Amino acid sequence: MELNTALNWRYAVKLFSDRTVDAGTLERMLEATRLSASSYGLQPYRILLVSSGETRRELVQYSYGQDKVLHSSHLAVFAARTALDAGEIDRYIERVAQSQARPVQELDAYAQQIKGAIAGKDPDELLAWAKNQAYLALGNFLAAAAVQRVDTCPMEGFDAAGYDRVLGLRERQLATAVICPVGYRHPDDAYAGYPKVRTPYHQMIREI
Ligand SMILES: Cc1cc2nc3c(=O)[nH]c(=O)nc-3n(C[C@H](O)[C@H](O)[C@H](O)COP(=O)(O)O)c2cc1C
Numbered sequence: 001m002e003l004n005t006a007l008n009w010r011y012a013v014k015l016f017s018d019r020t021v022d023a024g025t026l027e028r029m030l031e032a033t034r035l036s037a038s039s040y041g042l043q044p045y046r047i048l049l050v051s052s053g054e055t056r057r058e059l060v061q062y063s064y065g066q067d068k069v070l071h072s073s074h075l076a077v078f079a080a081r082t083a084l085d086a087g088e089i090d091r092y093i094e095r096v097a098q099s100q101a102r103p104v105q106e107l108d109a110y111a112q113q114i115k116g117a118i119a120g121k122d123p124d125e126l127l128a129w130a131k132n133q134a135y136l137a138l139g140n141f142l143a144a145a146a147v148q149r150v151d152t153c154p155m156e157g158f159d160a161a162g163y164d165r166v167l168g169l170r171e172r173q174l175a176t177a178v179i180c181p182v183g184y185r186h187p188d189d190a191y192a193g194y195p196k197v198r199t200p201y202h203q204m205i206r207e208i
Contacts (some may be wrong), residue, residue, distance in 0.1 A: 003143065008196065010146035012153045015183070015189040016072040021182055025148055026074065030181075032144035036137040039115050042092060044081040045134035046174055047141075048167060049074055055166065062162030063179075068153060073183035078138055079166065079174035082123065089114050089205035127175060134177040141180060151185045153176060 026049065032048065046127055056070040061072045094109045097104040116170055121129060145152045156178055163169070163176040184191050198204075 001062040003147065006146035006149075007143065008143065009149070009193070009199070010152070010201070011150045011191055011196070013072075013183070013185050013189060014068065014153070014191045015186040016068055016151065016181065016183040016197060017186040018184040018188075019073075019184040021150055021184070025150060025161040026182070028148065029144040029150065029174065031147035033137050033141040036133075036140045038133040038136065040117070040127065041096070042084065042089075042114070043133065043137075044084060045137060045177065046079050046081075046126050046172075047137070048079060050077060050167075051075075058166050059158075059163060062159040064156070064157045064159070066155065068156055068181045069155075069158075069179065072153075072181035074181075076141065076182055077163065077176055078134040078141075078178045078180070079167075079169050080134045080177040081173060082125055082127055082170075082175050083173045084126070086119075088114055089118065131177040136178060138178050145182060150182060152180050152182050154180050 013030060030047065030049065036043070038044070050059075051074050055072065055077055057073070060070050062065050069075050089111060093107050093114075094104060096102070096105055118126070142152050142154060158176070158179055160176045163179070164174075167176070
């Protein structure tokens with residue numbers, strides 16, 4: 001499906017049906033998400049795809065009453081890295097060198113630049129930067145889902161500390177940034193019929 005058609009088709013689903021998204025479709029969506037651009041290419045986030053009903057049931061209490069985290073096919077949790085050490089940046093640079101068949105020394109100045117930029121951020125700044133990258137991935141995830149006629153609902157309405165606790169994220173140096181139930185719209189979801197509300201084109205985009 002053409003991207004603009006898909007973006008007009010999608011909406012933030014309030015009520016999902018009980019239909020499950022198959023593994024191949026999910027993998028294609030997640031692969032598109034993995035290909036997201038990120039600052040320095042570091043991809044400072046991880047994505048948890050939660051299918052377990054038990055875990056999702058536990059998460060409902062931290063979702064401000066939005067039980068679609070349980071009543072959907074899967075729940076994607078975009079978790080930002082809370083720390084990045086110099087060793088990880090070295091490993092990333094090695095991967096760049098290997099993938100692009102370049103000598104690692106050629107990337108030394110780039111490595112130093114990244115290390116300087118990361119070391120210059122305090123923990124809050126680092127987390128905010130990492131969350132920005134996770135949101136970019138979320139955008140691709142929503143678009144990739146829509147192209148395959150899979151429904152989603154991006155969500156910020158949840159208690160991040162509760163999610164981190166249930167999912168054991170803190171000890172993995174991760175923090176929940178944004179979440180997204182995935183599945184298929186229920187025929188009774190009234191929101192499917194509402195027209196899109198967006199800033200008009202010429203108000204959004206100014207050519208200068
Ligand atoms: C980052 C983000 C957080 C959102 N949080 C919620 C949420 O917690 N619950 C919800 O029902 N919708 C949530 N939404 C959906 C928006 O309200 C919705 O995308 C917006 O109104 C535009 O409508 P549309 O996506 O249906 O076209 C969120 C959307 C984004 C992008």
